[in-house]
Amino acid sequence: MILDRFRVTDRVAVVTGAGRGIGAATAVALAEAGADVVIASRTESQLNEVAARVAAAGRRAHVVAADLSDPAAAGALASAALDAFGRLDIVVNNVGGTYPRPFVESTTDFLEEAFRFNVATAHALTVAATPALLESGGSGGAVVNISSIMGRVQGRGFLAYGTAKAALSHYTRLAAVDLAPKVRVNAICVGSVLTSALELVAGNEEIRVKMENATPLQRIGSAEDVASAVLYLASPAGAYVTGKVLEVDGGLQAPNLELGLPDL
Template identity: 45%
Template structure:
């Protein structure tokens, strides 16, 4: 076995993936399982999780499912308690669950921003907070990978800024908590992967946009890259686009 293969192995590690039922989440779960990680899969829809878990198990992997809504009171606490109870530890959290929404400020009420912040920013923060506590209890290190967007760096659409606001905020939290983990002397690394447009069901884009879209598997590979970086290497913030000048 080469040194590269050893570096890539996640045997004995436990990864929790939110929004795992489809798209980036499902692709990431498969990629982590292929490298030996045990999986905890969560999304709001149990019917989407069970076939993926069965697929991972059939390939020789380990997968547990915990269905629920991350913005519902008490669910995040239950999710991490179940992760510890069933698999005993947590090494990787992939904060993938989220939603999109755009529109001119005249059409977007403040309540729409509030709702999107709950899922795109506050829920990942709650999961990150619970993950750090669990990682500190059960291992000497760990990796959190937050799924952001290129719109965490620039706002392509203009308009109300609804979606970019949630991803800018997530990036700020990522950078701040990463600095705290370093200052605390932990081995926990907080990372963010910022994809451009991705070919998933969350965005109903016209066929002519397809050349500018990433496959979910490409984003998954970027997540694995961050999660398998060797000790001392922190893949802090990664922008991933299908083409260098794609309009995202």
């Protein structure tokens, strides 16, 4: 059956930023599809809640509370997976993010910090995981990077974040060539998704309606929308896909949230 191709039974995944939002939904989706997961973020209490959802799906979760803005901490998750489960087949580089900031306040340090958190952490984990991913059987190892619509469209205030996410998208294409044919590397270009980070603005009904009206599919995305795409790219269903950036953004061709920053 075609649905069997979406199974990842007895495979092992690492999901960063897994305490809430897209990371949590992804960890649970992979567990429901048959995988054991290493879940990592700063807040252990959140991770324990996700681990309980993984256990309810009949799979195992290994919790790692760490500051993943440090590339070394991200890279160490590969060893954590091998120690906990003896293998590693799937890496989901979800951790990242950068607050908007006006152009003249976007210092070089701020830009470097955005690059480190969104790109260097993904690279550190992917490099550390590569030996295990090369040994993965079946459809091979898989890496899925979580990028953003702001890496391909224009919007004031997003210079550091958008530049870093654009770099992550192209990193995906380049790494896919380096790691082919045994390891597939893809990314998801995410639009507005209703996570805790967006709830601050989407909780305002006027702003939420404006965002929905500016989106062709007339709604804000859910974490499960992204998790479903991760499962496709990480599973045998996506076995003939590598070096691609899948846009899961409701059809956006421009930001659906303007910050209202004035001309200089």
